[in-house]
Amino acid sequence: MxxxxxxxxxxxxxxxxxxxxxxxxxxxxxxxxxxxxxxxxxxxxxxxxxxxxxxxxxxxxxxxxxxxxxxxxxxxxxxxxxxxIRRSRNVIFYGVQESDNENCMDTILGIINNKLNIRLDLMSIDNCFRMKIPDRNNIKPIMTQFSTVSIKQLVYNKKKLLKGTGMVIREDLSPETLKLFKAAVEKIKKNGRLWSNNGNIYVKLNDKDIISKIKKLSDIETM
Missing domain, CATH: 1.20.5 (Single alpha-helices involved in coiled-coils or other helix-helix interfaces)
Structure with missing residues (x-):
């Protein structure tokens, strides 16, 4: 030693x-x-x-x-x-004007039945309420939880029918996914299209035909 x-x-x-x-x-x-x-x-x-x-x-x-x-x-x-999984049945309705003594469930069913042309009843929605924090237009969004993921997806797939109404449907993303989504929005600005589906984030740049899935911040940096 x-x-x-x-x-x-x-x-x-x-x-x-x-x-x-x-x-x-x-x-x-x-x-x-x-x-x-x-x-x-x-x-x-x-x-x-x-x-x-x-x-x-x-x-x-x-x-x-x-x-x-x-x-x-x-x-x-x-x-x-x-x-x-908990958020997978949720969507958020933005731009829905508030009214006195409103019933959020009836309001959302009216939008779904009349604007999205989907026939749903009260049994299709488990929960529906105004969120506490208003959006940039000072309107409180409506959080809606459907009874099944398939009903949620059916409604979400028809979101384009709300174009021109001032109303927008978005998924209820987790804090981390929402942070990633906002970073992607800031990155692409008007150079492409960004959306979420089933809690996943997708992007299609104007100069590319490929749809890319964003899983982490490094995916955004290489765009």
Missing amino acids: SKTRTNKGEDELHTTIKAVVNNKLVSSNEFITLLSDSIMDVITKMYDKEIDVLKKQNDELTKVLRNQEHQIKTLVANQESCDR
């Missing part, structure tokens, strides 16, 4: 031992050097053992931290998946 001593430490140890052995009437320099080396070897081995123990503890701690990191990533992924 290699010795990890410093010249200063060795000199101090040598001087100390020499002083001790001189008191015992032992003055051989070879004896003092041999004794110093023996003690340094013992100390070095002790430190090496301590270092080995610390390395093992560090390795074990690293394994624990990696395992916890993996568990956190899995938990976050599961949470995002659950959130996406």
Whole structure:
């Protein structure tokens, strides 16, 4: 095993031992050097053992931290998946004028039946309410949760029929997906078309015929 001593430490140890052995009437320099080396070897081995123990503890701690990191990533992924499933039946209606004592359910059913030409009844909608934060036109959007994903998709696929009415239908995107969507909007501006479907973001640039799916910020940067 290699010795990890410093010249200063060795000199101090040598001087100390020499002083001790001189008191015992032992003055051989070879004896003092041999004794110093023996003690340094013992100390070095002790430190090496301590270092080995610390390395093992560090390795074990690293394994624990990696395992916890993996568990956190899995938990976050599961949470995002659950959130996406929860939002999969939702759409948000923007630009629907507010009225006193309105019934949001009746309002949305009227738009769906009369504007989108889809025949739905009250059983098709589980929940419907005005959101707290108004849009840029100072109109509070209406969050609508349908009873099934298929009904939601049926309504969402007819959103183009609202063109010219001032009303817009958008999916209820998760915070992370919405952040990604806004970043994509800022990136392409008027150089393409951007939309979401089933919680996924798609883009088609004006100079390309390919429809691309945006999954992360780096996808936007390379557009």
